[in-house]
Amino acid sequence: MHRRTVLLGLTALIGARLATRVRADDLSAEMILNDPDAPVSGNPKGDLTIVSFFDYNCPFCKRTVEPLNTVLASDGDIRHVYKDWPILAKSSIYGAKLALAARYQDRYEDAYSALMRIDGSGISEGRMQQELERAGFDMKRLEADAKRHDAKIVSLLQRNNAQAESLGLRGTPVFLIGQFLVASALDEAGFRQVVKDAREAS
Template sequence: MSKTFRSMMLAGAAALTLSPLAAQAEMSEAERADFREEVRAYLMEHPEVILEAVQSLESKQADQKAQADVDLVADNAAEIFNDDHSWVGGNPDGDITLVEFMDYRCGYCRKAFQEVEDLVKGDGNIRFVLKEFPILGEESVTASRLAIATQLEAGDDAYKDLHDALMAYQGGFDETAMTRILSGLDLDPQPILARMDSDEVTSVIAKNHALAQQLQINGTPTFILPETMLRGYVPLAGMQQLVAEARDK
């Protein structure tokens, strides 16, 4: 760094401690022009400084976003972890709760499905909560309505059986197809299908969408742990690490 550049930097730093009008008066127009030229020359000679500044900014923004998510989770903890309608599995008395916002037509939800199953079963001490969050079109909504109606009509075990089946299902959702899916799980289709458009089912979906809006969630899967929100697919090893870190907090 040249002597001139160093002196200009010191003058600039001093000026920044003054009011805007005083700062403008601190340096003459010629000094400001020299300062700009020195800065430009330095950056052309050391372009890595720009990269360092960008990386520093991105890191700061990421930290701010992570903290904002922590605050959102804390502010909405009751609805996230202990609502009155979501399916709860894993270990109901586990020492930590993992929540997933999911959509049956989401490719990354399907990709994460078996890994999340392995995580919950392999750990043995995770309370796992599923939130129906259909955002990928009418078939997503229909699939969620079918799942929620099954839970209301036939119970939690039936819901989980259907959930698992729907995560692998590739077809459509007309009445014939849904009847076949339910019958294949030894469930009586008629009362479940009759309940799909009920106010109870509509209310569950509406509550989950309202909560997602509060949490600024607009994609699936989204996973939530105490003090952590994971927006997107995370491989099994990463999820295991995040669970371990959440336990240490």
């Protein structure tokens, strides 16, 4: 499917609120790096920030989870910002909303990890529910949280989408590592090299 078709579908699937006006400030480097509603892991005071744009139906994104986590754990001085960008399927939006709802239980990373462990693409909502339950989530509570915080979650997805568009991104995964934009499924060595390059360039 052509990317433009996917993004137009995203607007329709998330709802009319996604099409509301995006403020210029939402597209700033400051908001891309420090959106207060975007989940963050790693060292919140790290000397380098990695921003990840991803989709739960992207098999290439899933390949990067373990290597990036290894680098974050061993380095200890990297801040990681998650940008849920559900552009591949309707279930991507469902998964993103549930993962972001898990943040209200302080369990975003648990939900992210559970959804990223599912092999392949075209994942059904039912399969996502199964994996989240296996990770210890009460689905009734999680879906209630998603409904309760829907406006805020949709607003975040709107900003993520607008930021991706402003950066000219064409798909997932994409990593902003310091001043470098990397549209590739990096392995551990790849992450370490770009991290090294970003620190040297700063």
